[in-house]
Amino acid sequence: METVQALLAAYEASALGVAARGTTWVYPAANLLHVLGAALLLGAIAVFDVAVLRTSRFVGAIGLAAWPIAALGLALQLATGLVLFAAEATTMAWNLAFLGKLAAIAIGAANLALFHWRFHGSIAEGLVIPGAKAQAGLSLIAWTVAVLAGRGIAYL
Amino acid sequence: MPAHKPALLLAAAAQLLAAPAGAHHGWGSYDASKVLTITAPVQHLDWSNPHAHLRLAHDNEEWEATLAPLSRMQLRGLTQEMLQPGATVTVVGYVSTRTPREMRAERIIVAGKTIELR
Numbered sequence: 001m002e003t004v005q006a007l008l009a010a011y012e013a014s015a016l017g018v019a020a021r022g023t024t025w026v027y028p029a030a031n032l033l034h035v036l037g038a039a040l041l042l043g044a045i046a047v048f049d050v051a052v053l054r055t056s057r058f059v060g061a062i063g064l065a066a067w068p069i070a071a072l073g074l075a076l077q078l079a080t081g082l083v084l085f086a087a088e089a090t091t092m093a094w095n096l097a098f099l100g101k102l103a104a105i106a107i108g109a110a111n112l113a114l115f116h117w118r119f120h121g122s123i124a125e126g127l128v129i130p131g132a133k134a135q136a137g138l139s140l141i142a143w144t145v146a147v148l149a150g151r152g153i154a155y156l
Numbered sequence: 157m158p159a160h161k162p163a164l165l166l167a168a169a170a171q172l173l174a175a176p177a178g179a180h181h182g183w184g185s186y187d188a189s190k191v192l193t194i195t196a197p198v199q200h201l202d203w204s205n206p207h208a209h210l211r212l213a214h215d216n217e218e219w220e221a222t223l224a225p226l227s228r229m230q231l232r233g234l235t236q237e238m239l240q241p242g243a244t245v246t247v248v249g250y251v252s253t254r255t256p257r258e259m260r261a262e263r264i265i266v267a268g269k270t271i272e273l274r
Contacts, residue, residue: 020205024226027205087205154182 005090012089020087030083037076038147044070045143052128052136060126097156101149108142111135183274186250186260194219194259195246203236210239210247210261220258221247224273234264234271243267 011017019026044066051062085092092098115135122129192214199218200211208223223229239245249261263272 022204024205024230028225028227031206155184 004093008089008093011086014086016083017086017089020083026083027087030080033076034080034084034150037073037080038150039073040069041073041077042143042147044073046140049136049140052123052132055128055133057126059128060124063123092153095153095156097149097152101146101153104142104146104149108139108146111138111142115139183250183260185252185254187253188250190251191248192251192259193246193248194221195244198239198241198243198245200241201236201239203239208239210245212245212247217257220255221249221264222258222260223264224261229271229273232271233269234266238266238269 020030021027048059048063048066048070051059056062115132118135119129119132123132194212194214196212196214198210199213202209203226205226207225208229210221210223212219212221229235243266246265247259247261248263248265249259252258252260261273263270265271
């Protein structure tokens with residue numbers, strides 16, 4: 001635990017942390033782009049998951065259209081999230097909402113990897129296999145919880 | 157250089173532990189029925205995002221006042237220079253329900269200017 005806290009302290013004391021806290025606009029800019037990233041990521045994921053849940057015959061095309069938006073959103077999330085985290089890593093790391101958000105992201109990412117491994121071929125052919133629906137539902141829940149828990153950090 | 161790293165880390169950790177518990181939070185963890193007004197010279201200014209903090213003496217105790225994000229304060233004409241240690245300020249705000257001797261400032265009066273912080 002002390003090692004973790006020392007690592008967090010070092011990250012917080014890094015040039016990135018100093019810039020996030022000490023400049024007027026780095027933190028707000030990262031915060032704004034973090035919201036944009038969340039909108040793109042969850043929006044694109046939701047469109048695809050709902051297509052799977054509805055057994056849409058366009059699921060292959062929807063998947064192709066949605067993934068670059070989701071990837072852009074995720075890239076924005078990672079880049080800006082590291083800036084926001086650097087500003088207050090030592091306290092943020094123990095925030096219950098933040099820990100819940102990390103857990104939701106881990107579940108969402110593992111679910112995504114499993115979905116890709118199980119169904120990639122059939123989705124590309126525009127088919128929805130029954131087992132895919134359960135995973136699409138879990139995906140919707142996990143990413144929604146991740147976004148809500150993220151906003152909840154400010155209130156816990 | 158590597159030999160100095162652990163010492164540096166420890167120093168940084170100690171400094172952070174000594175720093176005010178600068179949690180990022182909304183107004184929910186403050187008791188709006190407990191309005192506190194402190195007029196005192198600034199003892200310490202932490203001019204940083206997501207919220208700036210002041211340390212002020214009040215009833216022989218050290219209080220921490222949580223202010224606003226830097227961008228909001230600057231847009232409203234409150235600068236880092238106005239809050240340097242020694243400057244007399246009046247903060248009006250609410251007492252934390254979580255952290256002892258911490259308040260969130262609704263407004264601050266400094267150098268004859270009143271700046272709203274919400």
